[in-house]
Amino acid sequence: MSFFNDPAPHIIHLHETASTNRYLQERLASDAPPPDGTLVVSDFQTSGRGQPGNTWESEAGRNLTFSLLYAPTDIPANHSFRISQIAALSVKYTLDRYTAGITVKWPNDVYWNDRKICGMLIENLLEGRFVNRSIIGIGLNLNQTTFRSDAPNPISLTQITGQHYDPSDVLRRWYEAFLRLRLWLEYAADSEDDIHSRYLRALYRRDGFHPYADADGPFSASIEDVEPTGHLRLRRPDGRVSRYAFKEVRFLPETPPTQRIEATNAHARAPHQGLQEG
Numbered sequence: 001m002s003f004f005n006d007p008a009p010h011i012i013h014l015h016e017t018a019s020t021n022r023y024l025q026e027r028l029a030s031d032a033p034p035p036d037g038t039l040v041v042s043d044f045q046t047s048g049r050g051q052p053g054n055t056w057e058s059e060a061g062r063n064l065t066f067s068l069l070y071a072p073t074d075i076p077a078n079h080s081f082r083i084s085q086i087a088a089l090s091v092k093y094t095l096d097r098y099t100a101g102i103t104v105k106w107p108n109d110v111y112w113n114d115r116k117i118c119g120m121l122i123e124n125l126l127e128g129r130f131v132n133r134s135i136i137g138i139g140l141n142l143n144q145t146t147f148r149s150d151a152p153n154p155i156s157l158t159q160i161t162g163q164h165y166d167p168s169d170v171l172r173r174w175y176e177a178f179l180r181l182r183l184w185l186e187y188a189a190d191s192e193d194d195i196h197s198r199y200l201r202a203l204y205r206r207d208g209f210h211p212y213a214d215a216d217g218p219f220s221a222s223i224e225d226v227e228p229t230g231h232l233r234l235r236r237p238d239g240r241v242s243r244y245a246f247k248e249v250r251f252l253p254e255t256p257p258t259q260r261i262e263a264t265n266a267h268a269r270a271p272h273q274g275l276q277e278g
Contacts, residue, residue, distance in 0.1 A: 010038045010039065017045060034069055041066040044061065065139050082192065089199060091177075095112075117140065117160075120138045208222060
């Protein structure tokens, strides 16, 4: 692959591998570890991974499955979520070139409307109190038209637009977007606040109240903030704010409008005991 402008990353192109993240981990443990910026791209992953407990479905040659080795500068371990933010934003900004409706679902999935177009797995290697290396694994649905797994809501870019996409071109655009965000994060004085604001504006369900569920059951809430640690803060209609780590809260599907109308009508027809005269 020679489509990158300088500075170009060190690219390893594989026809097939179990997992590009795992490949980079093994290379890092070898006698000749790869340099910062190494990009491993695979036409097919036999054991592609998402967040813990999840796998990633991708037909060979139809999508983008890759991992980037990133050596950040002075990112404390307890603020490693910054890496997740710039990784997710770089995908969003890339896809914004092709279609509207792209958002980031906390913590770092990328959605088109209510459907998932991209997932990622970020694995950080620590040295003392800081992130020494980060492996950013990304699976982006480009040209696949049929999804056979039990994933509830996948979609590809070609399903959205009806167009076919060159994976190399999309990968180049993503790398350029990530590089800009990386340089901004590491060298701009106000970068942390700016990237945080960009991330909040990009969030799926950023405005209004939506259905969620935690260990106590379903509830309605609006997104108040995402902390530097990555914890999600949700505000309920009564003003209570709850704080969640990943996997501690679920996004529930929205109730279809027809069901909401039927429920409202049923409530209107029901006797209102508190208003009846005795």
